[in-house]
Amino acid sequence: MEAAEDAGREAWMLLFQLFRSNRREIAQLHSEFDLNPAQVHLMLHVNPESGSPMNELAESLACDASYVTGIVDKLEKRDLVQRQPKPDDRRVKLIALTSQGGEIRNQLMARVSQPPAFIAAMSAADKETLRDIFRRAAVDLPSPGADWMHDLKR
Amino acid sequence: MEAAEDAGREAWMLLFQLFRSNRREIAQLHSEFDLNPAQVHLMLHVNPESGSPMNELAESLACDASYVTGIVDKLEKRDLVQRQPKPDDRRVKLIALTSQGGEIRNQLMARVSQPPAFIAAMSAADKETLRDIFRRAAVDLPSPGADWMHDLKR
DNA sequence: TATTGTTATACTCTATAACTATA
DNA sequence: TATAGTTATAGAGTATAACAATA
Numbered sequence: 001m002e003a004a005e006d007a008g009r010e011a012w013m014l015l016f017q018l019f020r021s022n023r024r025e026i027a028q029l030h031s032e033f034d035l036n037p038a039q040v041h042l043m044l045h046v047n048p049e050s051g052s053p054m055n056e057l058a059e060s061l062a063c064d065a066s067y068v069t070g071i072v073d074k075l076e077k078r079d080l081v082q083r084q085p086k087p088d089d090r091r092v093k094l095i096a097l098t099s100q101g102g103e104i105r106n107q108l109m110a111r112v113s114q115p116p117a118f119i120a121a122m123s124a125a126d127k128e129t130l131r132d133i134f135r136r137a138a139v140d141l142p143s144p145g146a147d148w149m150h151d152l153k154r
Numbered sequence: 155m156e157a158a159e160d161a162g163r164e165a166w167m168l169l170f171q172l173f174r175s176n177r178r179e180i181a182q183l184h185s186e187f188d189l190n191p192a193q194v195h196l197m198l199h200v201n202p203e204s205g206s207p208m209n210e211l212a213e214s215l216a217c218d219a220s221y222v223t224g225i226v227d228k229l230e231k232r233d234l235v236q237r238q239p240k241p242d243d244r245r246v247k248l249i250a251l252t253s254q255g256g257e258i259r260n261q262l263m264a265r266v267s268q269p270p271a272f273i274a275a276m277s278a279a280d281k282e283t284l285r286d287i288f289r290r291a292a293v294d295l296p297s298p299g300a301d302w303m304h305d306l307k308r
Numbered sequence: 309t310a311t312t313g314t315t316a317t318a319c320t321c322t323a324t325a326a327c328t329a330t331a
Numbered sequence: 332t333a334t335a336g337t338t339a340t341a342g343a344g345t346a347t348a349a350c351a352a353t354a
Contacts, residue, residue, distance in 0.1 A: 004278035007285045012269035014288035019173070023216070036321080055335060062177070064323055069337055091330045091335040115166035118291045124158030126287045131161045133280045134168035137272045190344075209312065218346055223314055245312040245353045 022116040029111055033104065038063065042071055043080065043097075043105050044112065051084055051096030080104055176270040183265055187258065192217065196225055197234065197251075197259050198266065205238055205250030234258055 030036060035043065038061055045060045046052045054072065058065045072095055075081045080101035086092040097105055114120075119127065184190060189197065192215055199214050200206045208226065212219045226249055229235045234255035240246040251259055268274075273281065 004281050007278070007281040008269040008273050008276065009267055011281055011285040011288055012273050013267055014285065014292050015273075018288060018291055038321080053335080063321095065336065066324080066338080067322055070322085089331075089335085093336070113163055113167055115162040119162050119166050119169075121294060122162065122287070122291055124161070126290065127158050127161040127165055129283060130287055131165040131168065133276070133284055134165055134172060136280065137172055137276055138168050140275060192344080207312085217344095219313065220315080220347080221345055224345085243312085243354075247313070 018118040021118055025116055029108075033108065035108075038067070039071055039075060040108060040112075042068075042075070042095075043101070043108055046081065046095055046097055046105070048097055048102060048105060051094035053086065053092045053094055055092075057095060075101070172272040175272055179270055187262065189262075192221070193225055193229060194262060194266075196222075196229070196249075197255070197262055200235065200249055200251055200259070202251055202256060202259060205248035207240065207246045207248055209246075211249060229255070 030040065033040070041061055042057055045057060054068050055065060058068045061068065072081060072083065076083065079098050081095050082098055082101075084094045084096050086094050119130070122130070184194065187194070195215055196211055199211060208222050209219060212222045215222065226235060226237065230237065233252050235249050236252055236255075238248045238250050240248050273284070276284070
């Protein structure tokens with residue numbers, strides 16, 4: 001269908017603009033917490049109960065292991081995370097949240113999951129429709145790692 | 155409404171994931187054209203007829219003027235843009251596309267406006283609903299510079 | 309005096325390669 | 332021999348400050 005093609009295209013361009021309108025809020029988040037995007041990502045992806053091995057974090061951040069070392073160094077210096085030995089494999093270090101880190105993580109989570117202005121301003125009906133459409137889209141996506149936010153559900 | 159709050163929240167989290175699933179395609183675009191995000195942005199924002207002053211480009215890229223100098227240096231070296239004097243204000247340099255640059259710009263535009271997988275895979279009805287919702291959202295946004303893609307319409 | 313653009317410089321982000329400790 | 336993490340280093344991306352030319 002010609003019309004549907006155009007609808008998809010226009011929806012995409014509009015979404016692009018809307019996302020862009022959110023740029024400032026995101027920058028605000030980073031400067032407020034004094035954490036760069038990778039650091040925020042790590043804080044949210046660490047398993048808050050058992051901690052996470054660094055190689056798993058590198059995977060989920062899609063970055064090199066050496067960079068994770070650097071991120072963890074900084075977060076550890078700020079007493080947000082702690083390196084812990086893994087008893088059954090002493091090559092591995094588990095990154096665990098400190099109590100302060102857990103606090104920050106909760107604050108981050110609350111902020112990140114808060115819908116940006118362009119969604120918050122929608123009518124209740126539009127929000128629900130949007131959610132339904134995205135639920136469907138999330139299902140039939142090729143989806144490599146679509147469950148990356150599993151730990152955000154807690 | 156409690157339910158609508160949750161709907162907005164869930165829609166946002168889903169959108170976040172969906173966007174993330176598109177990460178690879180974007181990286182692909184950049185490496186294919188051998189242009190970093192700022193360079194792509196500049197290529198798309200230059201006025202293709204009259205050229206654009208560098209300070210205007212710095213504004214739209216939300217970066218420092220000195221960085222625009224660097225971007226333009228690289229693009230000029232690749233013969234994609236050209237610095238031109240502005241007759242009525244000799245402090246200003248207009249950045250204009252070369253014919254080759256115009257070609258690349260067209261290719262970029264075609265690619266950027268192509269909806270990502272998570273939209274392309276939607277039903278025709280969902281695409282149209284999505285477009286309608288975003289149209290409404292784009293209208294009543296506080297919207298600083300929501301028309302940034304004005305020149306993409308040509 | 310204010311503005312446009314450039315230069316020099318420095319800082320942050322991120323990857324690669326070489327290394328160590330452990331498996 | 333292979334894997335997890337670290338170190339040293341280098342390259343991109345980006346900002347700040349000082350400056351020159353023009354308004």
